[in-house]
Amino acid sequence: MNSMGTAVSQRGSANSKTAWDVQTVRAAFPILKQKVHNKPLVYLDNAATTQKPAAVLDAILGFYKHDCSNVHRGVHQLSERATDAYEGARDTVRHFLNAKDIREVIFVRGATEAINLVAQTFGRRMLGAGDEIVITALEHHSDIVPWQILCEEKGARLSVVPIDDRGELRMDEFEKHLNPRVKLVCAAHVSNALGTVNPVREIVRLSHAEGIPVLLDGAQAAPHFRVDVQELDCDFYAFSGHKIYGPTGIGVLYGKSALLEAMPPYQGGGDMIRSVTFEKTLYNSLPYKFEAGTPHIAGAIGLGAALDYVTGLGQERTESYERGLLAYATEALSAIPDLRMIGTAREKAGVLSFVLNGIHPHDVGTVLDYEGIAVRTGHHCAQPVMDRFGVPATTRASLGLYNSREEIDALVAGIHKVKETFS
Ligand code: C6P
16 A cells, blocks of 8 residues: 555655755645744754654544544444555554564554563563663663663663763673673664664664664664665564654554563463453453553544655665755854754764853754744753763754755754854
8 A cells, every 4th residue: 555655746745756955845734834923943853753744644534534443343434445555554564663562563542652562571471580681872761761670660670782982882881791691682673862873783683692682763864874684683663653754642562573572471362362351361362462451543644645756766875865954964063163063973873962161052943043043952861861961951853854955044043043042
């Protein structure tokens, strides 16, 4: 099913065969046409959430207007259509991740729920007193706190691989953290606070050599480049729909089927059962065992449309465009006096975090907002990363596929305005 591929070309958006034209791409996103404080909106908060193309909005509205019904339950026409669309979206995700089997794709609320699901099922079953879970110093709170909760319950230990001054993972240290007590390794594919791309293939290879499974948090990776879970050979992969031009409240947990089969259910309720008596309940097969209750049907359909949109544009082309934009922005921002970039890894995606001497990031964000520029300021739910760099917060500009060089120029002009205001 590739209905959105059609929608993309009908709307005159760029497709994978034409040259990249950012204005044509932007035209697919209705929200970008607005003004904020009487200035054209410059949306540079894509790591927090991305805007949605018309194809996604149309898919969601189309479901509610024409097919709204529950899934897997009714014999009637609307329910059959809703089920087909929902399961079609699952197949789109399978393609997107190149998962071997559709049973390996579980719909969840987002990356946070995906990680909690693994912690509360796989983790709870595997972890004992004295065991360890390895994470990196780059993790978002969503890939720290679920493991802390679990470790506390089990009397286990969180073991953290450090980063260097560029914000790159210390791979020399990584191997030293692997030992027979480690039951799981968890790593961000891309850091949300710094943009560092972790060497995830190497992380998986080294961990598997010690027989340790790996969970990758792909919340900030899936929007920027092609992810192939078979090639990565990771055991679990998590991402959120809203960061990849899809709706909020929907995300994906990929897991290798052998691991998922062996895991107990996450939540109990409708759809995750095969049969129920008061004496014993038999659970449903994959992936339904992990999808208790009425799922976010419209969300899954919207996510399918978003992935069709992204693949329709051509992921290699998007990656190459964004790489050029990041290089342009890095050079422009680095030339600003008194601006310190936080996170200068050699492999980065989508993120520019910085501090301005003597000016609090919240003040930077407020002045930029008056210029129509949306950035995020704060600790970005990655407080240990802020601690590592000795700053309480940063200003973060994060890029999406619709951002232009003119918008980077506007950001640079905005930062000069901030400096003037506070000089
Ligand atoms: N980061 C940011 O502004 P949810 O909230 O479940 O969709 O995603 C959580 C999450 C997990 N991992 C990483 C690497 C993330 O970046 C995020 C979300 C947003 O950076 C909101 S805090």
